[in-house]
Amino acid sequence: MHIELTTQPPEAELKILSKGIQSYNSGYLTEQVATEPDTRFAVFARNNQGIVVGGIRANAYWNYCIIELLWLASEARGQRIGSQLIHAAEAHAKSCGFEYVRTETLDIQAKPFYQKLGYNVFGELPDYPKGHTTYCLIKKL
Structure with a gap:
């Protein structure tokens, strides 16, 4: 061996x-x-010049859609673009027959954002990365 x-x-x-x-x-x-x-997909936000200013990378299988990451450029924040991206990803996942969406976010990132959209914390990973907490969230579609 x-x-x-x-x-x-x-x-x-x-x-x-x-x-x-x-x-x-x-x-x-x-x-x-x-x-x-796996059902891999992405949702992009583009400015008027067609440049990507945000988006979601996702993967789905076994009745769960996993949002691997969500990113918005600073100029795209505070305009409900993040919510639009989430809603588009959720709608696609639901149309494909997936029943849940789960994701992770750091304590310095978007926990309140996800909670406002109906996501619930189901787990925490302390000191991941070192000095921070990662929150695991889920939402039933």
Whole structure:
């Protein structure tokens, strides 16, 4: 046996890992759930010149949509653009049949913003990153 660490894993070998866990899960989950592909998507906010000034990167599977990140340029903040991005992501997730949205945010970021939009804290990761707290939030669609 040989153990190898790489910071540039080949896509084909990453697929081997995905197929392997799907095969294992199929012994416990329905085939449809075990082999469900990721639904990756993004929502962008662009200014009048077409430049991206914010957006959401998301991934969805197993009836959950995961907002991986939400970012707004400083000039786009305070204009309800963040709320519009969230609503667009939620609408897309719901139209695809997903029932929940979850995300994480740092204590220095957007916890009150998400809570105002109906998200509830279900967990905290203290000292992640060091000196800060990460909040895990969820919302039923």
